[in-house]
Amino acid sequence: MSGATTEPVILVEKSGGVALVTLNRPNAMNALSGELRSAIAETFEALEADPEVRAVILTGAGKAFTAGLDLKELGSGASTVGSAVNDKDPVTSIGQFSGPVIGAINGVAITGGFELALACDVLICSTNARFADTHGRVGILPGWGLSQKLSRVLGIYRAKELSLTGNFLSAAQAYEWGMVNRVVEPDELIPTCRKLAEDMLSLIPDCLVTYKKLIDEGFAETFGESLKTERRFTSERNQAVDAGEIEARREAIRQRGQQQKN
Template sequence: MDRSSPENLILVNREPNGVAIVTINRPDSLNSLTKAMIVDLAHAFKTLDRDESVRVIILTGSGRSFCSGVDLTAAEDVFKGDVKDAETDTVVQMERCRKPIIGAIRGFAVTAGFEIALACDILVAAKGARFLDTHTRFGIFPSWGLSQKLSRIIGVNKAREVSLTATPLTAEVAERLGFVNHVVEDGELLKKSREIADAIVKNNQDMVLRYKSVINDGIKLDLGHALSLEKERGHDYYSGMTKEQFRKMQEFIAGRSSKKQSKL
C-alpha cells in the first residue's frame, strides 16, 4: 500500500517484506523542506510506527540530494511556528518511532537534513555525500539536536569544527568517525540499505524494538544509570516470560545449533 502527501512531496511505500521506504520528493529544490513537508514527514513516521506490518523504515531523498535543509523562502513560517509541537515535529516523531530507521544518504544533507540524518539509527551514504551544518552561516539556531548529538557521536572537537566553520563532513570521514555505517557506490545505496533492513526483519521483532529502545534511551544517560536501565528492563522482560516461552526459546537455540553442526 502506498501513501503520499497530497503534493507527492513525501512518498511512503510499504513493501511486502515489512520494509517501508519514505522518500523526500522535491528533487528540483534538492529536497528542501517546507512547513507542510515537515508536518507530512512527521505524520509518516507516526503512522508507520503504529503499523504492525512495518518492521524497518528506510528514509531517503529523490534525485541527487538527501535534503538541503529548510526552504529558506519559508523560513519564517517554519522557525516562528510552534517548535514545541511534538506531533508535527519530524525529528521528535523519528525519535519516538519504535521501528529501526535506516538513512540512505546521497548528495547533501544540509542543516535540517543533517539533523534528520542524526535522527536515523543506521546510516548508509553514497560516495561523495556531504553533511553540512550551516546554522552559523545563516544565523539559524539549532532546534533539532545538531548542537548536542553530533559531538556525542564524532567527538566534541570535530563537531565544533564542523558546526563553527560550516564546512562539510564527508561520508568517508563520517564513516571513519563512526557516524556513517557504510559508504557505497551511488547505485548500491538502496541495495545496501535493503540488505541491512532484511537482516533486521529476520530477527525477533519484539526484541528488535526493545533493543533499539534500550540503546537509544541509554545513550542519554551516564554509564552507571544506563547499565541500571538495561538491568531493570532485562528483569522486567524475563519476569514477564512464561515457562512455555522459555521452552520455545530453548528449542529455537537448540535447532539453530544443530543446523550449524550439520553444515560442518
C-alpha cells in the first residue's frame, strides 16, 4: 500500500528566462512555516545559480499571497518568535537573486507577508489583494525590514497609520498611495507579470542586473552618497561599451519604439 504523497510547499515553473515561484500552502494561507522559509531560501539560491533564469515572479496559491509567520506553529512551541524571525529570513533569501523579482500579489499579504511583498522589485496586484501590518496586534515587532521600508515607500505618516492600527490597505488604496505598480483582475495577474518580465528581459542582460543593484544601493544611502555611488557604477560600466554596440542598440531601441507607437 503506497503512502500519501505530500504536496511541495513551493512550486517553480520555468519558461523563457522567467521562473514563476508559487508559495504552496493554500490551506494555511501560505503561512511562512519553518519548512516554507527553508524552501524559499533553497529555491532562490538555486534560481540565482541557474543561468537560464533572469527574472522571477513570486505569488501565492489559493486566496492568499502569504499571511506571514505561521502563528499556529509558533503557538505550539515548535519554535520561538526570535528564532523564526532570524532563521532563514525569506527577505534576505529573495535578495540572493540578482535579477528582478516581480511580486504577483494575488490575495492578502499580512505582517511577514507584507514584508515579503516589499522585498520584491515591482508589485502587481489582483483586485483581491490586501495588505496589513499586524505585528503590533500579535505583540511583536518586524524583523525583515517593514518598519523602515514602508515609511520610505509611503511616507512616514501613512506608514504609521498602517503599522500603529493594523488596519487593512486595499489594492486600490495601495495603488493610489504609490505602493504598487498596477492593479488588475485576478485572471490577468500572471499574464501581466509575464509581459512585464519579458519587457525587463529585453534589456542588455548584465545591464539589467547592474541597474537593479545601482538603484537598490543608492536607495539605502543619503542622496549625496547615492550620487557618488551612481558615478562609481557609471565609470565602471560605461567605459566597457564601444561605439559599435551603441549604434546597434540605438537601432533596436528605435524599432521597438516604433512598434509600441503602432
